[in-house]
Amino acid sequence: MTGPQTETQTDYDRIAEIYDLYVTADYDLPFFLQEAAEVRGPILELTAGTGRLSIPLLEAGSQLTCVDGSQGMLDVLSRKLEERALKAEVRCADVCDLELPTVYEVAILRERFEGMARDEGFQVAALYGSYDRSAFEPDRSPVMIWVLEKRG
Numbered sequence: 001m002t003g004p005q006t007e008t009q010t011d012y013d014r015i016a017e018i019y020d021l022y023v024t025a026d027y028d029l030p031f032f033l034q035e036a037a038e039v040r041g042p043i044l045e046l047t048a049g050t051g052r053l054s055i056p057l058l059e060a061g062s063q064l065t066c067v068d069g070s071q072g073m074l075d076v077l078s079r080k081l082e083e084r085a086l087k088a089e090v091r092c093a094d095v096c097d098l099e100l101p102t103v104y105e106v107a108i109l110r111e112r113f114e115g116m117a118r119d120e121g122f123q124v125a126a127l128y129g130s131y132d133r134s135a136f137e138p139d140r141s142p143v144m145i146w147v148l149e150k151r152g
């Protein structure tokens with residue numbers, strides 16, 4: 001499957017084998033590890049890619065379903081899982097069109113999601129402007145981190 005062609009039209013299947021050479025950042029990892037640490041049940045990781053976040057989360061004991069639209073990216077992730085004897089459910093799908101039988105306590109998405117999340121009835125529990133959890137400031141913050149909740 002060729003990955004969904006979003007915004008920049010990046011073909012992730014074509015760059016899957018070199019993605020990790022270029023994307024080595026881990027500044028956001030402590031944030032996700034802390035979010036996941038309090039979760040007992042399965043976590044849904046949307047746009048998991050080659051597992052930059054998935055692998056450390058699994059090594060820390062999280063139970064993950066990793067979804068991505070690029071089979072190439074997921075092949076790299078699956079190879080890493082095998083090499084490290086880690087287990088995760090890996091699904092190739094467009095996250096905008098996802099049918100999941102499992103109810104997840106937490107979903108992680110390291111991409112833009114706001115409009116869709118609001119349409120699906122999520123409320124904003126927190127909005128951070130950095131992975132150190134400082135408040136979002138429109139003119140200064142390098143990122144927008146939405147913590148969304150859906151009750152009931």
Ligand SMILES: C[S@@+](CC[C@H](N)C(=O)[O-])C[C@H]1O[C@@H](n2cnc3c(N)ncnc32)[C@H](O)[C@@H]1O
Pocket residue numbers: 003004006012023046047048049050051052053067068069070073093094095096110111
């Ligand atoms: C920049 S990479 C990020 C991968 C990983 N989350 C990380 O932080 O390294 C973006 C990933 O999002 C996936 N993606 C983008 N839009 C998607 C969609 N609509 N459905 C499923 N996957 C999507 C791409 O295939 C790609 O693997």
